[in-house]
Amino acid sequence: MLVLGIESSCDETAVAIVRDGRYLISNVVYSQIKIHSEFGGVVPEIASRSHVDSIVPVIDECLKEAKLQMEHIDAIAVTAGPGLAGSLLVGVTAAKAIAYYYKKPLYAIHHIASHIAANFLTDENFDVPFLSLVVSGGHTHLITCDKDRKFKIIGKTQDDAAGEALDKIARALGLPYPGGPIIEHLARNANKDALKYPRIKLNSDFDFSFSGLKTCALNYINRIKMEAEKRKLKFEDIISIEDFVASYQNAIFQQLLEKTALAIDKLKIQKVALAGGVAANQTLQNLFKVMCDNKKLDFFAPDKKFCTDNAAMVATMAYYDILAGKKEASLHLDAKSIWDAESYLSSEPISAK
Ligand code: KG4
Numbered sequence: 001m002l003v004l005g006i007e008s009s010c011d012e013t014a015v016a017i018v019r020d021g022r023y024l025i026s027n028v029v030y031s032q033i034k035i036h037s038e039f040g041g042v043v044p045e046i047a048s049r050s051h052v053d054s055i056v057p058v059i060d061e062c063l064k065e066a067k068l069q070m071e072h073i074d075a076i077a078v079t080a081g082p083g084l085a086g087s088l089l090v091g092v093t094a095a096k097a098i099a100y101y102y103k104k105p106l107y108a109i110h111h112i113a114s115h116i117a118a119n120f121l122t123d124e125n126f127d128v129p130f131l132s133l134v135v136s137g138g139h140t141h142l143i144t145c146d147k148d149r150k151f152k153i154i155g156k157t158q159d160d161a162a163g164e165a166l167d168k169i170a171r172a173l174g175l176p177y178p179g180g181p182i183i184e185h186l187a188r189n190a191n192k193d194a195l196k197y198p199r200i201k202l203n204s205d206f207d208f209s210f211s212g213l214k215t216c217a218l219n220y221i222n223r224i225k226m227e228a229e230k231r232k233l234k235f236e237d238i239i240s241i242e243d244f245v246a247s248y249q250n251a252i253f254q255q256l257l258e259k260t261a262l263a264i265d266k267l268k269i270q271k272v273a274l275a276g277g278v279a280a281n282q283t284l285q286n287l288f289k290v291m292c293d294n295k296k297l298d299f300f301a302p303d304k305k306f307c308t309d310n311a312a313m314v315a316t317m318a319y320y321d322i323l324a325g326k327k328e329a330s331l332h333l334d335a336k337s338i339w340d341a342e343s344y345l346s347s348e349p350i351s352a353k
C-alpha cells in the first residue's frame with residue numbers, strides 16, 4: 001500500500017510517500033527555520049503563509065522524486081492536529097483537495113502518534129509492546145503501547161516541553177532558533193557539571209516539569225551578567241557558553257532519564273523508543289542507550305531525519321491505523337489545534353505488521 005503523507009503542523013512543510021508503513025519511497029521537507037530564526041521563534045501568521053507558498057511545490061517534488069503520479073497512491077494521510085491552527089489548515093486543505101479530486105481515501109493523523117511511528121520506519125525489528133518517550137518542541141509524553149497495540153499516556157510535562165525549555169534558554173543567551181541542535185553542538189565537549197541544577201520533585205511519578213530548571217537558568221544568566229558588569233568582564237569570562245548550555249541540557253536530560261527509568265522498573269518494560277525533535281540529540285540517545293544496556297532492554301530511536309517534523313512518519317502511522325481498521329476522514333475534516341492524545345491513541349490502536 002502506498003500512502004502519501006502531508007505534515008504542516010508547525011514550521012515544516014513536508015510530504016512523503018511510504019510503502020507498507022516501513023519503506024520510504026520519497027521524503028521532501030521544506031523547513032521554514034531561516035524565516036523564523038530572525039524572530040527567535042515560530043511566528044504563526046508567517047508560518048501559515050509560507051505553507052501556502054510551498055505546499056504545492058513540495059507535493060510535486062515528492063511525486064517527482066518517487067517517479068510516481070497521484071493515480072498510483074492508495075491513500076492520503078494528513079496531520080490534523082495538534083499544532084498551529086493556520087499551519088495545520090494548509091496541509092488539511094491540500095489533503096482534502098487531493099482526496100476529492102483523485103477519489104482517494106483520506107486519514108486524519110495525530111502528530112504525537114506519528115512521531116512514535118517514526119520508529120517503524122527506522123528499524124525493521126521494532127514492534128509492540130514498548131514504552132516511548134516523545135520529546136519535541138511542543139510535547140514531553142511517556143506513552144506505553146501494549147501487545148494489543150493500545151497506547152496509554154502514563155506521564156507528561158506539567159509545564160514546558162523539553163524542546164521548548166531548550167529553545168527558550170538558547171534565546172535568552174542570544175543563540176539562534178531552534179536552540180536544541182545548537183545547544184547539542186556547543187555542549188558536546190563541555191563540562192556538564194559546571195553549574196548545579198535542582199532535582200525537580202513532583203507528586204506524580206512519571207510527569208515532568210521544566211519550568212523550574214528554566215527559571216534557575218534565567219537566574220544564573222542574570223547573576224552572571226550582573227557580576228560581569230560589576231567586574232567589567234564579559235559573560236564568557238565568568239563561564240563559557242559551552243559549559244553553561246552543557247549543564248542546562250544535562251539537567252533536562254537527567255530528568256527525562258530518571259522518569260523513564262522509573263517507568264521501566266515499575267511497569268517492567270522490555271523495549272524503549274525515543275521520538276520527537278529532541279530525540280535527534282546524540283547525547284540524549286547515548287544516555288538512553290547506556291541506561292537500556294545496563295537494564296538489558298532493547299533501545300530504539302528514529303533516524304535523525306525522522307525525529308524532527310516530517311511526513312514519512314504521518315504516512316507510516318496511517319498505514320498501521322488503516323490495518324487496525326481506522327475509518328476514513330470526511331471531506332469536512334477540520335484542523336484540530338488542540339487534540340487530546342489519549343482519546344486518539346486509545347481509539348486508534350497502533351498496528352505493526
Ligand atoms: O518534533 P519537532 O520537529 O516539532 C514539534 O513537534 O515540536 O521538534 C522541534 C524541537 C525544537 O524544540 C528543537 O529545538 C528540538 O526539537 N530539537 C533538538 C534537536 N533537534 C531539534 N533538541 C535537541 N537536540 C537536537 N539535536
Ligand code: ZN
Pocket residue numbers: 111115136137276277308309
Ligand atoms: Zn513534531
